[in-house]
Every structure is written in structure tokens, then in C-alpha cells.
Amino acid sequence: MKSTIKRKTYAAIYRLLDRVSPLSEDCGTLCQAACCTCGGDSSTENGLDFDMGIYLLPGEEKLFTRKETWLKWSVENAEDYDFPDSWYGKIYFVRCNCAPHCPREKRPLQCRFFPLAPHLTDEDELVLIHSDAELPYTCPLISKNVELTPSFLKATYTVWKRLIQDPLIYDLVKWDSCIREEISIMYQK
Numbered sequence: 001m002k003s004t005i006k007r008k009t010y011a012a013i014y015r016l017l018d019r020v021s022p023l024s025e026d027c028g029t030l031c032q033a034a035c036c037t038c039g040g041d042s043s044t045e046n047g048l049d050f051d052m053g054i055y056l057l058p059g060e061e062k063l064f065t066r067k068e069t070w071l072k073w074s075v076e077n078a079e080d081y082d083f084p085d086s087w088y089g090k091i092y093f094v095r096c097n098c099a100p101h102c103p104r105e106k107r108p109l110q111c112r113f114f115p116l117a118p119h120l121t122d123e124d125e126l127v128l129i130h131s132d133a134e135l136p137y138t139c140p141l142i143s144k145n146v147e148l149t150p151s152f153l154k155a156t157y158t159v160w161k162r163l164i165q166d167p168l169i170y171d172l173v174k175w176d177s178c179i180r181e182e183i184s185i186m187y188q189k
């Protein structure tokens with residue numbers, strides 16, 4: 001898929017998000033890093049659950065060599081998954097095999113945003129909500145509605161504001177937003 005976001009823009013986004021965290025302390029201590037370790041199931045290939053793969057946003061793959069030993073790659077067709085009609089062709093899924101100790105500065109964007117997700121209102125205003133993805137674990141930041149650091153909220157919003165300038169990413173956020181019946185806004189400008 002053709003991304004309008006350049007590699008250097010993704011690199012700048014990674015640097016911005018490197019500086020923030022959902023909490024001032026490591027939230028992984030609240031849940032034994034549930035969002036990182038939930039894919040470890042010995043009944044699955046190499047002890048990793050394929051369904052728990054993380055998809056990269058269009059163009060994000062430019063930040064990787066695909067030789068990273070801590071990641072397993074899968075190249076799929078977007079048409080075979082639940083993505084907007086404008087998404088067709090290659091999409092990259094990764095699964096980490098070193099959880100929860102990945103190189104922090106290399107974490108994919110989906111890891112960095114969690115537990116937040118973008119939402120576009122009927123007026124096309126960007127807001128942040130808690131992720132409503134179906135997950136096999138409970139994130140205490142969501143279930144206990146823990147207050148997130150202002151720096152994390154602001155940086156995540158800034159990044160999504162930039163990302164939705166890309167038509168494919170806009171379509172994805174709009175498509176996800178249209179399915180939701182009600183939302184609870186965690187951050188808005």
C-alpha cells in the first residue's frame with residue numbers, strides 16, 4: 001500500500017513517543033505486562049499466538065530491516081482482513097518473540113498507543129478513547145480508568161493528528177469510528 005508518510009516522519013514520531021509513557025511508573029508491574037506476554041501460548045507455533053500479531057501502519061515497515069531477531073514477520077493481503085476498502089495489497093504483521101523485553105525504541109506504533117485509540121466524531125473531530133479492541137487480557141489502565149499522564153495523552157493526540165493526514169490511515173480511523181455506538185472521550189483538543 002502506498003503511504004504518504006515518509007520514513008523520516010515515522011522516525012520523528014517514534015522519537016516523540018519514546019519520551020512519554022501512560023504512567024510515570026512502569027504500568028507493566030500492574031499486570032505482569034499483560035499486553036506484551038498474552039501471545040505466549042505453547043500450543044501455538046513457536047509459542048506465539050498468530051492472532052495477537054500487531055499490524056504496522058502503512059509505511060511504518062520502512063523503519064525495520066525485517067531481519068530483527070526479536071520479531072517474526074508475516075506479509076498478508078489487506079483484503080483478507082477487516083480493513084477499509086481503500087486498503088489493498090501488502091500489509092505487515094509482526095509478533096515479538098522477546099516479550100516483554102523488546103528494544104523499547106523499536107516498539108511498533110500499536111504498542112506505543114495502547115491503551116488509547118483514535119476516534120473521529122460525526123463532526124470529524126479527532127478524540128482519543130480507550131482501545132475497544134477485543135483482547136484476551138484485561139488492561140488495568142482501562143478497567144480501573146487510571147488517569148494517564150498528560151504528556152502521553154498530548155503526544156498520542158499530536159501523532160494521530162499527523163497520521164490521519166494520510167488518506168489510508170484516515171480511512172482506517174473513520175471506518176473503526178463508524179462502527180462504535182458510544183464512546184467515552186479520554187482526550188480532545
Ligand code: SF4
Pocket residue numbers: 022027028029030031032033034035036114115138139140141142
Ligand atoms: S498498557 Fe495495560 S495491559 Fe499493557 S502493561 Fe500497561 S497496564 Fe498492563
Ligand code: SF4
Pocket residue numbers: 035036037096098099100101102103107108111
Ligand atoms: S513489541 Fe514490545 S511493547 Fe510491543 S507487545 Fe512486544 S514486548 Fe510488548
